[in-house]
Amino acid sequence: MSTLKAVRGTRDLLPPETELWNFVEETARRVFARYNFGEVRTPIFEDTQLFARGVGEETDIVSKEMYTWEDRARAQSEKAQSLTLRPENTAGVVRAYIEHKMGETGLLQKLFYIGPQFRRERPQKGRYRQFWQIGAEVIGPPSAGSESPLRDAEVLEMLATFLDELGIAGWRLEINSVGSATDRPRYLAALREALAPVKHLMCEDNQRRAETNPLRVLDSKDPNDQEIIEKLPKIADYLDESSKEHFAAVLAALDRCGVPYAVNPRLVRGLDYYTRTTFEFTHGGLGAQNALLGGGRYDGLSEAIGGPKAPGIGFAMGEDRLILTLQAQAAQKPAPADAYIAPLGEALNPAALELTRDLRRAGLRIELGDGSFRLKKSFEFGNKLARKIVLLGEDELQSGILTVKDFATGEQVKVPRAELAQSLTA
Numbered sequence: 001m002s003t004l005k006a007v008r009g010t011r012d013l014l015p016p017e018t019e020l021w022n023f024v025e026e027t028a029r030r031v032f033a034r035y036n037f038g039e040v041r042t043p044i045f046e047d048t049q050l051f052a053r054g055v056g057e058e059t060d061i062v063s064k065e066m067y068t069w070e071d072r073a074r075a076q077s078e079k080a081q082s083l084t085l086r087p088e089n090t091a092g093v094v095r096a097y098i099e100h101k102m103g104e105t106g107l108l109q110k111l112f113y114i115g116p117q118f119r120r121e122r123p124q125k126g127r128y129r130q131f132w133q134i135g136a137e138v139i140g141p142p143s144a145g146s147e148s149p150l151r152d153a154e155v156l157e158m159l160a161t162f163l164d165e166l167g168i169a170g171w172r173l174e175i176n177s178v179g180s181a182t183d184r185p186r187y188l189a190a191l192r193e194a195l196a197p198v199k200h201l202m203c204e205d206n207q208r209r210a211e212t213n214p215l216r217v218l219d220s221k222d223p224n225d226q227e228i229i230e231k232l233p234k235i236a237d238y239l240d241e242s243s244k245e246h247f248a249a250v251l252a253a254l255d256r257c258g259v260p261y262a263v264n265p266r267l268v269r270g271l272d273y274y275t276r277t278t279f280e281f282t283h284g285g286l287g288a289q290n291a292l293l294g295g296g297r298y299d300g301l302s303e304a305i306g307g308p309k310a311p312g313i314g315f316a317m318g319e320d321r322l323i324l325t326l327q328a329q330a331a332q333k334p335a336p337a338d339a340y341i342a343p344l345g346e347a348l349n350p351a352a353l354e355l356t357r358d359l360r361r362a363g364l365r366i367e368l369g370d371g372s373f374r375l376k377k378s379f380e381f382g383n384k385l386a387r388k389i390v391l392l393g394e395d396e397l398q399s400g401i402l403t404v405k406d407f408a409t410g411e412q413v414k415v416p417r418a419e420l421a422q423s424l425t426a
């Protein structure tokens, strides 16, 4: 019988790596809480229509990458429903915002999420079919100030602080404005006009994009087409006064806070409900899949999925890629336990468990051996798992004085049981 393996593009996350995952998630929770964000957890699967309308039918995600199935009807009177594993979380959060009438509070909603997403992409380093995103959204009625450029700058400043607190060095923020829903048609017309005489010189994908969604030609990575792309009109020249002012205000607030950025006029999002600010944080250490996170404004999204006017801005970070970056920065060693408790003989196992319990209750990280091990084996295991070893034999049990050896220094000392917890943390 062939052995069963995790499905292509999915992975088991194991210790000690999971410690790094917890560290990243704890840092996100701690930093986001300071900005007064609350956590939202939406279902892993949703009605397929949500993504068709909320992500966009013409995107790669919706047209090729979703895990979709017809859910069996439970009764004859019921129709089968098309369901999809969520490929991203913004659509789900905005659906929840609408469903729970969160806009009626009249306040901004600041929501973050952490969880797995699913896309049928070709797996490679940094690209998986089940991957984790950490994201946040600021959304609310315009009267709550949801359109203000201050919100964009606040989210970007939070991301810079988060990455710095995580210890990710060398990130790069690229930012652009894609204008409002009224700027866009003028720009698209200019883009189509500029592409018409040259598109036959471009790769097949770009020829198709030039027809269906010309904005996407701009973020093409095809090396042969770059010269043509460089010369295409820039959206910055098609922004109306209010979009220009909005973008300038975002940049001014970033300047004031010392958040470094580079304006990249080719950074675009292909759908109408993405408006104004778009951004991406990249990291050179990631190779081909160098995007750590992406985000931007989506002032028309709520209405696109049947909700009230609710402008918003958000981002989604690839947690897998944060982990890869941290791992590349520092070769990771599992953190050793504070001590390894070695009972000397099986009869001492119950007393060893009791001692271990007391030390754990005192907040220490303890690994427990087994009295059936010979002393040599206890030392070998202890040395692999912990900083110190505590020997518990008959003598130690009677006298209440334990023998503790420090593996790093080789020093061996006798410690009264009452002082043990304190001495192990020293």
Ligand code: AMP
Residues within 6 Å of the ligand: 088, 119, 121, 126, 127, 128, 129, 130, 131, 132, 133, 291, 292, 293, 294, 295, 316, 317, 318, 319, 320, 321
């Ligand atoms: P997107 O929702 O496509 O804007 O992606 C936001 C972020 O999620 C990206 O910048 C990546 O860091 C991460 N990401 C997207 N797709 C994948 C994937 N297949 N595997 C791992 N990370 C991904």
